[in-house]
Amino acid sequence: MALRFASLGSGSKGNGTLVASGDHCLLVDCGFTIKETERRMARLGVSPAELSAILVTHEHSDHLSGVAPLARKYGLPVYLTPGTLRARDIGKLPRVHLIEGHQPFAVADIQVTPVAVPHDAREAAQFVFRSRGSSLGLLTDLGTVTPHVEEHFGDCDALVLEANHDPQMLAQGPYPPSLKRRVGGAYGHLSNQQAAGFLQRVGCDQLQHLVVAHISEKNNSIELARATLADAAERVANCIFACQQQGFDWLQIEKD
Numbered sequence: 001m002a003l004r005f006a007s008l009g010s011g012s013k014g015n016g017t018l019v020a021s022g023d024h025c026l027l028v029d030c031g032f033t034i035k036e037t038e039r040r041m042a043r044l045g046v047s048p049a050e051l052s053a054i055l056v057t058h059e060h061s062d063h064l065s066g067v068a069p070l071a072r073k074y075g076l077p078v079y080l081t082p083g084t085l086r087a088r089d090i091g092k093l094p095r096v097h098l099i100e101g102h103q104p105f106a107v108a109d110i111q112v113t114p115v116a117v118p119h120d121a122r123e124a125a126q127f128v129f130r131s132r133g134s135s136l137g138l139l140t141d142l143g144t145v146t147p148h149v150e151e152h153f154g155d156c157d158a159l160v161l162e163a164n165h166d167p168q169m170l171a172q173g174p175y176p177p178s179l180k181r182r183v184g185g186a187y188g189h190l191s192n193q194q195a196a197g198f199l200q201r202v203g204c205d206q207l208q209h210l211v212v213a214h215i216s217e218k219n220n221s222i223e224l225a226r227a228t229l230a231d232a233a234e235r236v237a238n239c240i241f242a243c244q245q246q247g248f249d250w251l252q253i254e255k256d
């Protein structure tokens with residue numbers, strides 16, 4: 001069985017992505033209460049008791065708030081960088097695996113490559129997953145696409161890619177000036193245009209699935225993201241837009 005993935009929800013009010021191969025299932029980030037996580041996972045046909053581990057990208061609440069409670073309730077190991085572990089009081093974790101120096105590691109038969117990204121967090125890591133010849137990149141919460149990011153995420157079979165804001169909507173929107181600068185800055189979030197530029201540079205003909213994610217509900221719209229990413233979407237076999245409430249349903253990478 002090749003890699004499968006699904007989302008509990010995507011956006012600044014909470015994130016959680018399931019990555020599965022064979023009988024093994026990982027949860028990347030958890031920005032929901034235990035009850036809400038159980039409810040959203042049930043929608044995708046999985047119970048937290050079936051998880052092999054939780055991986056954490058960084059310490060922002062929309063990715064971290066539910067991690068420790070869920071890990072404690074179900075006795076799950078948590079993988080995170082030392083910087084993320086020490087960035088704030090996470091709460092007691094039953095089993096901690098430190099990601100050291102962004103070295104690749106394996107959970108069951110899933111190979112995980114952590115990739116450093118520029119974001120306003122202590123030691124943020126996004127991930128590329130590989131299993132039985134297929135690869136999936138999760139790439140959200142970064143202000144700039146660096147050459148390092150491009151190198152790691154440029155040839156995935158499936159990609160979950162942030163298109164957080166439309167610069168004009170952000171400029172005219174409700175955020176205070178300091179937050180506007182943060183979100184739009186080099187350590188903030190990718191705009192629709194930055195996401196489109198990345199896809200144009202690396203090419204996306206090899207992509208089976210492109211999921212546009214972490215779309216701001218205040219500073220963006222699916223229509224604007226869709227219009228800016230239209231060229232890329234046309235060249236990808238399947239392009240969908242993740243949302244805060246529903247995330248997205250299971251997608252599978254086909255390998256022959």
Ligand SMILES: [Zn+2]
Pocket residue numbers: 011012015060062063141214
């Ligand atoms: Zn986030």
Ligand SMILES: [Zn+2]
Pocket residue numbers: 058060119121141
């Ligand atoms: Zn963040």
